[in-house]
Amino acid sequence: MPPKLIRGTGRKTHPLVWGFAIICTIIAIGVIVAGLVVFIGYMIIGPRVPFISVIYAKLDRLDNSQAEILQIQMSLVIRAENDNAKAHASFSDFNLLLSFHGVDIAELRNDPFDIPKNKSQDFTYVAQSTPIPLDPEEQEEVDLSLKQNKITFDLKGSVRTRWRVGILGSVKFWGHLDCQLQFFPYNGSRINKDCSTKSR
Numbered sequence: 001m002p003p004k005l006i007r008g009t010g011r012k013t014h015p016l017v018w019g020f021a022i023i024c025t026i027i028a029i030g031v032i033v034a035g036l037v038v039f040i041g042y043m044i045i046g047p048r049v050p051f052i053s054v055i056y057a058k059l060d061r062l063d064n065s066q067a068e069i070l071q072i073q074m075s076l077v078i079r080a081e082n083d084n085a086k087a088h089a090s091f092s093d094f095n096l097l098l099s100f101h102g103v104d105i106a107e108l109r110n111d112p113f114d115i116p117k118n119k120s121q122d123f124t125y126v127a128q129s130t131p132i133p134l135d136p137e138e139q140e141e142v143d144l145s146l147k148q149n150k151i152t153f154d155l156k157g158s159v160r161t162r163w164r165v166g167i168l169g170s171v172k173f174w175g176h177l178d179c180q181l182q183f184f185p186y187n188g189s190r191i192n193k194d195c196s197t198k199s200r
Helices: 015-045 136-148
Strands: 051-063 069-082 089-100 103-110 113-115 119-128 151-165 169-183
Touching: 051 151, 051 169, 069 089, 069 103, 069 113, 069 151, 103 119, 113 119, 136 151
Parallel strands: none
Antiparallel strands: 051 069, 069 119, 089 103, 089 113, 089 151, 151 169
8 A cells, every 4th residue: 555645734934033033144244244344444444553662772870889789770762653644542551660680670651641643752761770689690690791791681561552443443452562671781882672562
């Protein structure tokens, strides 16, 4: 006996389900379009991340005349730069630490500030240490630096930048500084030049 074809009565999709599916589709299309707009806008405008850099540094004083005691004074000029031709930039949480072989010398801070479009601003610091007691290993490092006529300091820290780029809206970015400043101890002039939060 041949099998009988059984036909189901079928269930219709509820209108609310259809409505929900349509809404999800519209949202997905909107997200894709927004992503394309942001990408195209980024490619056209080409925004650049504002950055800070050390443009001048001089070792004004290096006093190691007292046994196992070190005193340092250093002049620094740090430039905050906004290369965007179409956006103002704001800088905040500006905090840098100058140290010598793990011994903190000075903390460089700045209140929040703004940089206009395609402009820069220089900030001058005089970092002066209190007398720094040195252990025998640190004293040996200082003596070796004097003999080699090259002394190295660490400058580390970060700054927060914020700028608005057309339809892309507000953009925030943390810039991190981690570099070494090298000097000739006998005249205090700087040896190396590169020290910036700018991406390489």
